[in-house]
Amino acid sequence: MTSFFNNVLRQIDEISILLENEYIDKKTFKKIISEIKKPQRIIKKTLTITSDNGKKISFQSFRAQHNNALGPFKGGIRFHLNVNEDEVKALSTLMSFKCSLAGIPYGGSKGGIKVDVSRFSQKELKKLSKAYAKSFSKYIGERIDVPAPDINTNAQIMAWMLEEYEKSVGYKSPATFTGKPIELGGSLGRNEATGRCGVFVLKEFAKKERLVPSKTKIAVQGFGNVGFWFSKFAKDSGFKVIAISDSSGAILNEKGLDPEKLNDYKREFGSFKEIAENKGFKFISNEDILELPVDILVPAALEAVINKDNAEKIKAKVILEMANGPTTFEAEETLLKNKKEILPDILCNSGGVTASYFEWAQNLQGISWSEKKVNEELKKYIVNAFNSVYSLAKKKKFTFRVAANYLSLKRIVDAIILRGFES
Ligand code: NAD
Numbered sequence: 320m321t322s323f324f325n326n327v328l329r330q331i332d333e334i335s336i337l338l339e340n341e342y343i344d345k346k347t348f349k350k351i352i353s354e355i356k357k358p359q360r361i362i363k364k365t366l367t368i369t370s371d372n373g374k375k376i377s378f379q380s381f382r383a384q385h386n387n388a389l390g391p392f393k394g395g396i397r398f399h400l401n402v403n404e405d406e407v408k409a410l411s412t413l414m415s416f417k418c419s420l421a422g423i424p425y426g427g428s429k430g431g432i433k434v435d436v437s438r439f440s441q442k443e444l445k446k447l448s449k450a451y452a453k454s455f456s457k458y459i460g461e462r463i464d465v466p467a468p469d470i471n472t473n474a475q476i477m478a479w480m481l482e483e484y485e486k487s488v489g490y491k492s493p494a495t496f497t498g499k500p501i502e503l504g505g506s507l508g509r510n511e512a513t514g515r516c517g518v519f520v521l522k523e524f525a526k527k528e529r530l531v532p533s534k535t536k537i538a539v540q541g542f543g544n545v546g547f548w549f550s551k552f553a554k555d556s557g558f559k560v561i562a563i564s565d566s567s568g569a570i571l572n573e574k575g576l577d578p579e580k581l582n583d584y585k586r587e588f589g590s591f592k593e594i595a596e597n598k599g600f601k602f603i604s605n606e607d608i609l610e611l612p613v614d615i616l617v618p619a620a621l622e623a624v625i626n627k628d629n630a631e632k633i634k635a636k637v638i639l640e641m642a643n644g645p646t647t648f649e650a651e652e653t654l655l656k657n658k659k660e661i662l663p664d665i666l667c668n669s670g671g672v673t674a675s676y677f678e679w680a681q682n683l684q685g686i687s688w689s690e691k692k693v694n695e696e697l698k699k700y701i702v703n704a705f706n707s708v709y710s711l712a713k714k715k716k717f718t719f720r721v722a723a724n725y726l727s728l729k730r731i732v733d734a735i736i737l738r739g740f741e742s
Pocket of ligand 1: 567
């Protein structure tokens with residue numbers, strides 16, 4: 320099977336063939352592309368902590384820093400058993416693309432610890448977080464590389480890491496980590512930002528394509544941070560969210576669902592399956608929600624859920640990707656053949672990193688913005704990115720994904736040229 324990083328390289332090759340026409344000096348362009356195909360630095364460390372029962376345990380940990388031509392590196396730290404070098408290389412490259420498309424002054428990075436968090440206590444996770452921050456303190460920093468939460472990491476973990484980092488360098492530096500608790504300089508509006516920006520994309524797309532919100536049926540897979548806020552804001556904007564799922568399955572109501580009420584029920588009953596049983600909702604499987612005859616399908620949970628096994632069965636006209644990498648390469652070919660449109664992840668879910676950029680900018684200036692200001696600024700950035708992708712796609716007859724990747728790669732190449740890449 321092709322590795323995740325090789326798939327990313329395949330995308331770079333595909334786009335660079337199209338992009339080459341924009342550059343007279345082909346030799347320099349090719350050199351720059353080969354540079355972009357390698358992260359600038361990959362740091363690997365073994366972290367050792369003392370467990371609650373007094374034994375020493377060691378963990379593999381990583382940080383990949385892809386390219387900093389546009390600004391300091393920026394990317395999450397995940398705690399997961401699947402963390403490996405190939406994965407951080409791929410994800411750091413995708414972060415460079417996402418930041419570039421969003422128009423924020425960062426390059427991409429990604430880090431992680433190979434750990435099964437369910438086997439460790441909070442005390443042990445605190446030691447592990449601090450060990451990571453100490454070990455990597457030389458390589459991160461507010462002007463160097465700015466980490467954030469990712470899978471199985473959160474505001475508390477950022478707070479522990481910040482404390483340890485500041486201890487190592489000997490001064491306060493809240494801008495070194497984003498996604499912090501509000502009390503330590505976190506930004507208002509960060510929590511809702513990814514879902515909120517996904518709905519800004521939805522609304523702009525609906526305007527361009529003359530979709531009437533009340534007649535536009537939407538199905539959302541996933542009801543975590545992203546799925547919940549996306550569904551809520553979509554409903555508040557008048558769209559008809561007819562199906563939503565969590566890991567137990569999906570609830571369906573052709574007349575439309577109320578995400579806030581479902582959230583209350585989820586707290587009361589635990590899972591969508593239990594809600595359906597207790598409240599009499601129609602319940603379908605997580606595979607079936609993807610195949611519903613809706614206008615817009617929103618994968619907002621896991622990667623690769625739209626794949627060669629179900630691509631032919633997808634009936635939605637548009638896939639708005641809120642999860643990272645929900646559509647596989649093979650599935651995309653089938654969807655495009657069937658005239659489906661895909662609004663890509665690097666555009667739709669960039670609200671999170673954009674809000675992180677606002678947090679960093681506020682910390683550097685020692686100020687804090689109101690939630691209203693954060694939301695207004697988020698809208699400006701995402702609408703701008705959407706319009707650039709939409710108009711390039713129409714002008715050059717590209718898919719939205721190709722247009723998004725083209726714009727991202729072009730900005731990185733241009734930054735490298737401006738900095739005086741020697742041919
Ligand atoms: P989360 O952990 O809060 O929620 C994940 C949701 O997926 C939960 O509702 C869970 O029940 C559901 N789920 C798990 N397994 C499932 C399955 N088999 N079928 C259907 N649903 C299932 O995660 P999140 O922060 O909402 O992130 C969701 C996706 O969005 C991920 O791909 C993440 O990388 C991406 N993303 C998140 C952010 C952010 O700001 N949180 C930003 C960019 C991208």
